[in-house]
Amino acid sequence: MSEPERAWRLRTDPEAVERDLSRLVLTLVELIRQLVERQCVRRMDQGDLTDEQLEAVGLTLMRLEEAMTDLCARFDLSPSDLNLDLGPLGTLLPKD
Numbered sequence: 001m002s003e004p005e006r007a008w009r010l011r012t013d014p015e016a017v018e019r020d021l022s023r024l025v026l027t028l029v030e031l032i033r034q035l036v037e038r039q040c041v042r043r044m045d046q047g048d049l050t051d052e053q054l055e056a057v058g059l060t061l062m063r064l065e066e067a068m069t070d071l072c073a074r075f076d077l078s079p080s081d082l083n084l085d086l087g088p089l090g091t092l093l094p095k096d
Contacts, residue, residue, distance in 0.1 A: 022075040026068065027082040031093060033064055 040057045043049050049057065072079065082091040 013025055019075055019077075022071075022078055023081060026071055026075070026077065027092065030068060030082050033068065034093065037061055039058070080095075 040049070040061070044054060074080070079093065083095070086092055
């Protein structure tokens, strides 16, 4: 193999690839979780949910948040690692 052909080879660290992919997936899950949470709060404020629905949604969101915390710990990520910087657009996730 000639020198120029070797220069085009992609060198990747398998652990870094797994962590970066995990970060991307967890970021998308967190974005969706926050959107669903906001929608539930709006529906609650409008009185669109029964008491049973409110309890089910609250429990589901609480369990999802716990699962996200566990997954972040597994992949050595913090919640701030999931907030991707989009340059001039700011961050992907709102800062609470």
